Amino acid sequence: MGFWEEHLASLGFGGEITPHQGHAFHAQTRGRAFGHGSILVFERTPCAYERRDKHCLGDLSKSFALMLVLKGTGALEQYGRRVTLGPGDCCLIHAGAPLSGMNHEIRVAALIYDKEVAARWLPDATAICGITLPQNTPWGRTLSAAMAALSLDTAANLPMPEDMVIEQINCLLTLAASPAPSFGGTYRESLLHRLRQILRQHAADLTFGPAACAEICGISLRTLHMTFASQGTSFCRELRGIRLNMARAYLEDPKFGRKTIAEIAGLCGYAHASHFVTSFGKAFGASPMKYRKNAGL
Numbered sequence: 001m002g003f004w005e006e007h008l009a010s011l012g013f014g015g016e017i018t019p020h021q022g023h024a025f026h027a028q029t030r031g032r033a034f035g036h037g038s039i040l041v042f043e044r045t046p047c048a049y050e051r052r053d054k055h056c057l058g059d060l061s062k063s064f065a066l067m068l069v070l071k072g073t074g075a076l077e078q079y080g081r082r083v084t085l086g087p088g089d090c091c092l093i094h095a096g097a098p099l100s101g102m103n104h105e106i107r108v109a110a111l112i113y114d115k116e117v118a119a120r121w122l123p124d125a126t127a128i129c130g131i132t133l134p135q136n137t138p139w140g141r142t143l144s145a146a147m148a149a150l151s152l153d154t155a156a157n158l159p160m161p162e163d164m165v166i167e168q169i170n171c172l173l174t175l176a177a178s179p180a181p182s183f184g185g186t187y188r189e190s191l192l193h194r195l196r197q198i199l200r201q202h203a204a205d206l207t208f209g210p211a212a213c214a215e216i217c218g219i220s221l222r223t224l225h226m227t228f229a230s231q232g233t234s235f236c237r238e239l240r241g242i243r244l245n246m247a248r249a250y251l252e253d254p255k256f257g258r259k260t261i262a263e264i265a266g267l268c269g270y271a272h273a274s275h276f277v278t279s280f281g282k283a284f285g286a287s288p289m290k291y292r293k294n295a296g297l
Helices: 002-010 115-119 138-149 162-177 187-202 210-217 221-229 235-252 261-267 273-284 288-294
Strands: 016-019 027-034 037-044 047-051 063-071 074-078 081-085 090-094 099-103 106-114
Touching: 027 162, 037 063, 063 115, 063 138, 074 090, 090 138, 090 162, 106 115, 106 138, 106 162, 115 162, 138 162, 162 187, 162 235, 187 210, 187 221, 187 235, 210 221, 221 235, 235 261, 235 273, 235 288, 261 273, 261 288, 273 288
Parallel strands: none
Antiparallel strands: 016 047, 027 037, 037 106, 047 099, 063 090, 063 106, 074 081, 074 099
8 A cells, every 4th residue: 555655646646545445455557748747547446545734745736637537436525625526527636735535446537737837727726626527518528528538648649739738628627617616806807817818729820919809808909908008018928928938839849840940930820930030039048949959859
């Protein structure tokens, strides 16, 4: 039992395992790095699991895990919320908080990523930890299907950077969880959060501008500019930052090592490679070509 408890701790989810009476404990895990996070698939026989404060330490304790039950059933409790899970159910858990649970024989897939990634879409991701993300809604079904499609095998052959896939699944998570959780904050903060979501979704569109963004959000162009200005930023600055971070992800990913700089620029919403090269150099202190070389590609 000690081996499995230590193994869970190495993954950032340390805790105490107690096999159900009359059951010999057996578990199996497989995983791989995925962008700046990881994918994990684990199976285990009936047991109870307790994660206490003493286990919630270290850098990995800042992570979240979006779980999908592939087979079997289980129950868990976090932040005072208790949930029962079955095949196809998704649930978010926080590695930095105590957790208790039990399961019958179960098989689970998990996408693990840090809190900075979660915060891009959910101002307070802990607000939806310990709840079932409903399968009976269109976005809930889409999230479940996306998690099921993201297997250890398919993750190795994706046509886009892995960190972008994490971003997209976080987008689906936000849509699946709304409007049940209350994210709090002022109207302007909520509106800014929504605008940033739209920018991420349309950043690759070369023709995307403030008017299109305002129309999608259902607000006036003046309100859009005032919302960004209230936070000391602007539409163009936000869009440029998102596009440059997209470019950085492409340049770091070996699967896109054969793409030219001009092609990377086009994928990130830049009509002119020269403009992209200048903007990238100002943001990251190196040209796209040098940045790619420094990344070992």
